[in-house]
Amino acid sequence: MSPADDDRSAAARTKRQRLEAREAAILAAAEEEFSAHGFDGARMAEIARRAGMGEGTLYLYFRTKNDLLSAVTGAFWGRLTAAAEAAVAPHRGAFARLRALACFHLERVMADFTLLELATRLRHAPGYDPQWEIEQRRAYVAVFDGIVQQGIDRGEIAATVKRWMLRDVFYGTLEYSARTLLLHGRGETGPVVDHLMGLLAVHDPRTGGAEVSDGAGPDLARIAERLDRAVARLEQRDAAS
């Protein structure tokens, strides 16, 4: 590369950095305002003020208020994905990882519930494309899919069911549970995760299914499983603090 090229790219980079810093400022301001007042309650003028710029400038970065919300939630899913991967990484085995993911998801969904609910608003926007929502969450859902696929490959999960059915049980249950927990004074998340994992254990070829219930008491394998679950919870806790 010639010096001229370097200069130009350097200039471009700093320029780009300025713009990106501005964009980040808008996103931060918007997230605050949206979280504080909801979508209808949020005022573009207030977001501009918080971000330290004129109202018109917002529209150079985001075409509409909906686009702005879309960007905010997209950034949120991005952060969530990175954190989920980190939460899952230290665990071995499909069920331990799924449990870790369930814990993580439930906690985070509850922590940022208003923001997540806000995301559903985009579905009512005039020119809404379902594909866009999928795209935004693709990376996040891939964490779940990866775990399940690996579990199937290693024979820890029976491949008798479509993956998307497991996904719907997993995320559907957790979202509804989050709402319930928030509504009724924020009870413990542990029992919910235990229950969900208990249900999904049906797909574990080793312990699950009707065949196992043929009378044998709690065997060592099951106790080991419970130990794994307990340790997973503790590790999750440590990682969080």
Next chain:
Amino acid sequence: MSPADDDRSAAARTKRQRLEAREAAILAAAEEEFSAHGFDGARMAEIARRAGMGEGTLYLYFRTKNDLLSAVTGAFWGRLTAAAEAAVAPHRGAFARLRALACFHLERVMADFTLLELATRLRHAPGYDPQWEIEQRRAYVAVFDGIVQQGIDRGEIAATVKRWMLRDVFYGTLEYSARTLLLHGRGETGPVVDHLMGLLAVHDPRTGGAEVSDGAGPDLARIAERLDRAVARLEQRDAAS
């Protein structure tokens, strides 16, 4: 009752009927308009035109556009409740009834998906009270609760889990499944219901589940419980600090 009373109540009744007919006309018009164009796309002026009255009149019956949507969804839940009870009635046994309810719910949710999604919008409204949403759906959810309660009373369902956890699994899974099915070319609902019922069968004391088998076991069960209790103590200790 005196003739005067009769006259007055008769007058009041016809008057009331007029008002209620008017209200019903508004609700019908609003449901059409909301379904056709979404909430933001719906115009109060257009709803008034469809209902055959001036725009200002709408506001004599519903204080705001949000209130109007709220009334529309409330009416929808009412109709759904009646239909659900009818769908469940011919079946005997908790699991057969739950299966019927699952089928019914999934089909109807898919049929009126846009309207149901619209209901979530109310959560972002300025003066939203979660209790109101609960109240609207109480009768509908009571159908599920009634079946489960009866199942527990008759020993068809193990009472080892909180009812609300089952509820969240049931409705959470079905809502997510509905979305998935609608997105991917409206596949069969049967397999989804089968899968869900397969999971819930864990709580059937007759076909078995992990929780049920702890009767015959030796000390292993007790050891497992002691482990769980110890972990619970540790977790509480962590939470306190």
Next chain:
DNA sequence: CTCGGCCATTGAGATTGACTCATAAATCCT
């Protein structure tokens, strides 16, 4: 039948808030 009080109805306008655009400022390149 007619008159008067009362309530429902109306739609033009007040209000609000997202979005635009002519103008100004800043930055870049030679």
Next chain:
DNA sequence: AGGATTTATGAGTCAATCTCAATGGCCGAG
């Protein structure tokens, strides 16, 4: 330095909800 180009601004436009003073019609009393 100075013109060219990109970026910023906020007063103004527009569209939609909601209000209210004025209107219309129903019903009982005289």
